[in-house]
Structure formats: C-alpha cells, structure tokens
Amino acid sequence: MPLKESQWSAYLDWAAYTFRVSAGSVKNETQIHTHMGYSEFNDIIEAIADLCS
Numbered sequence: 001m002p003l004k005e006s007q008w009s010a011y012l013d014w015a016a017y018t019f020r021v022s023a024g025s026v027k028n029e030t031q032i033h034t035h036m037g038y039s040e041f042n043d044i045i046e047a048i049a050d051l052c053s
Helices: 005-023 045-050
Strands: none
Touching: 005 045
C-alpha cells in the first residue's frame, strides 16, 4: 500500500484490476491462491470483494 492514504484508492483499484486480468482466463476448475501480506485487513477488504466482480 502507498504510504499516503490519499493514494490507496487508486492503488487498490489497480490491484483488483490486475488480479482480474491475470486470473480471468483460467478454467473454472483452476484454483487460484494468493498471499495478501497486510496487517490491516479492514483497509483492503472492499478491494478484495471487488475481485469477485
């Protein structure tokens, strides 16, 4: 996450978009695992929910 909170939204939008692009063409039976090493999970939970949309 960027140090400046004012940049979080743009960063999280980019991160969700790039995840969808990289995982969007896999087969339904493919399992995708990711690591989100971030201690303040509540700061990113909405972006994680966006991964499903």
